[in-house]
Amino acid sequence: MEDVFKPDNKTIRQIFGDSDAFYRMPVYQRPYSWDKERVEQLWYDVLDAYKNHKDDETLDPNYFLGSVVVVKKGNHYEVVDGQQRLTTLTILFCTLRDLNLDLVKKNSILNSIKDLVEDKERLKLTTHLNNQALFEETVLRGINFNATKTELFDNRFLQTALYFRELIQKAQDKNQEDYINNFSDFIDYLFDKTTIIRIVCFDEGFAIKLFTVLNDRGLDLTPADIIKAYLLQNLDEDRRNNFTEVWKRIENTCKLSGENLQGVFNFYLYYLKSDNPRKALQDELKEQFKDKNPQEIILDIEKFATYILEINANNKDKDISMLKYLRQSIYWKSILATAKQVDYPNYDVLKSLITKYYYQSWIANGTSNRIKQTSFNILKKVKQKSNIEEIKALITDNLNKYDNYLGFLSNENAYWTNWHKPLLLSIEYYQQDARDFIPISRDLHTEHILPKEWNKKDLNWSDTFSETTAKPLLNSLGNLTLLSGTKNIQASNSNYMAKIDVYTGNSGKGIDGKTSFEITKKVIEDYKVWNAESIQNRYLWLIKETQRILDI
Structure with missing residues (x-):
């Protein structure tokens, strides 16, 4: 055959x-x-x-x-x-x-x-x-x-x-x-x-x-399976049973935190190594676990997994909410869980610093490679319980090697960046004392105040804007705000006064009251007309708020 x-x-x-x-x-x-x-x-x-x-x-x-x-x-x-x-x-x-x-x-x-x-x-x-x-x-x-x-x-x-x-x-x-x-x-x-x-x-x-x-399907055995077998092999029957019970608790903790077991093991490896892994996850962990008591190891992993759950479940902390929008979670979660694991004395300041660092890097088009080594250096300092000023110096030294993030905010195509919505949400969090985490879902939309189809014949935007003035402003940061899905559908491609009616819930179309976003309420309160000057003034306000949140 x-x-x-x-x-x-x-x-x-x-x-x-x-x-x-x-x-x-x-x-x-x-x-x-x-x-x-x-x-x-x-x-x-x-x-x-x-x-x-x-x-x-x-x-x-x-x-x-x-x-x-x-x-x-x-x-x-x-x-x-x-x-x-x-x-x-x-x-x-x-x-x-x-x-x-x-x-x-x-x-x-x-x-x-x-x-x-x-x-x-x-x-x-x-x-x-x-x-x-x-x-x-x-x-x-x-x-x-x-x-x-x-x-x-x-x-x-x-x-x-x-x-x-x-x-x-x-x-x-x-x-x-x-x-x-x-x-x-x-x-x-x-x-x-x-x-x-x-x-x-x-x-x-x-x-x-x-x-x-x-x-x-992937492989039959995951790295977590291999590590489990590696740790079990030197235990007698009674201790194996105890080990297995703790392992089950860890699996349940991972499920509650929304993480898979392998992901938590990766976070834990970063905590142990505080350096770039050179080998496969299971090989790195075997090296870390060599000649150590499996029972002590598994209890330490359980403690670490609990901290990951605690971080993930925190839906009211502004920094955590902002960090959740990052595409790469392994660095910031490892750093914060490590800080909890070693009882780092300046946890809140650390949390604020890394939020500012990752957002500044993200807005300035930084990739994961840009932040990788600095993240490992922060991990080392946290494990050593170094002074928070040393960590701050690490971060500022890295940021100073690149163009300042503020220059990227003036991009006339801000709407097409992957950071614009998280940035608007970050500013939203800082308009009030407390706000639950807002997930980026299909129901959350970026609203163009000057609409995409502003030059339609049945709209009056052409009285204020020309092709020359509208083009650089349409997708700029100053022209963007947040709306729920239903409100966005009602407000899209409308005149400004009609948009205000939708934003406030007065359009007579069954919308449930005033917009829930403070940054959108501020548009209604601050601008009776929407023109190039309004967009510029709102841009300057957004820049001021961004600096208040992100400047170190």
Whole structure:
């Protein structure tokens, strides 16, 4: 019976350099979509593994980049799973090529982009038919590093190329933390030590089923299962029973806190290590738990999990409410749970400081890599119960390396940022003494006071605004406020006086009373008309409130 699939562990060089290494994207694949965060994550994962290996040859002799599932179709492969990674790597190769780097493996880089087949050039990877021309013209044939905003708009391929250029330049700048002493050696590691399991299937239906199984079920054993077995192995029957009872309580605590067990173990590892983990979660914890009493360990974990629950359940604290909007929770939750675990004396000041730090970094387009090392340094200081002024100095030193966050608030496209709604909610919390946490749900909307369709013929906004004056103000911070879903539907694309009626509940359409958001009430109270001057004045007020909340 012919095999239905064949897995092979291959280096990046082999994945792209073998004689049969030609990949196409089937029509049902989604378009290329990686953002800056994902691109940086791939880069720094490989970079961290490389540095680990240079420091200690026993660490990360190879770095595993995951698996790809492909279907053999004649003289090429169709990619069922893995297209985002393969496309991102191809863009990296093109970026290295076009930066004219004097690399030992330059020819290998070129051969990873295209190859000669029967005296004809053939691309190693082609994307969707609708996007192939854009991919070829803006990346594969040569990258325009001076592309305009218009050329960059909606071109993920070119955006990724520019992200990689920035990362490569940092890696070659001796004044940067990310400097690589031997960049060519790093490229060798990427090509020859970084591996991907290529699973070749000979039936497309089976390939799709395999992809579903790999993504939905995962491994049979989780890191938490492995740690549990590791701790149990040295206990007698009675102590195992006691251990198991505590473990059950921890699982229940995790469920109540809305965290999975593995997530809490990750928080706990950060507390123990206060440094960037170099190995898999279970391997790191085994190292931390070596020669320690399993019963003491499990009780300490239970105590830590209880603090995570306490933090997550706090719906009235302004700082906690703000922190809950952050995309990365592992750092701030680890820091605050650690502070509770060691009984840090300045918990409230610490909580306020890290809130300001993470928000300033977020607004200034900082990624998780920007805050990573500083977060670990804060953890160390908290564990040592260092003076709060030392932690404040760590934070301000890091912030001073980057552009001030205030400059980003004037962005005329603030509406399209992922921080604008959390920022408005933060200002909302500080308009009153106490306010329960407001989740960002489908019912919570950002309202454009000057509406998106302000120039409709049945509206009178054209009496006050022109195309020239409206364009830079429409999506700016000063023109945005908060409304519930029902109110937003009623208020959208209306004249200002009609909006005021909706905001106050006087529209006669059954809306239940005045808006519940203080920052929206303030619009009604402060502005009888809404014009360019009103938007500017409200922007200045929002800036003043933001500084009151976030300045250190």
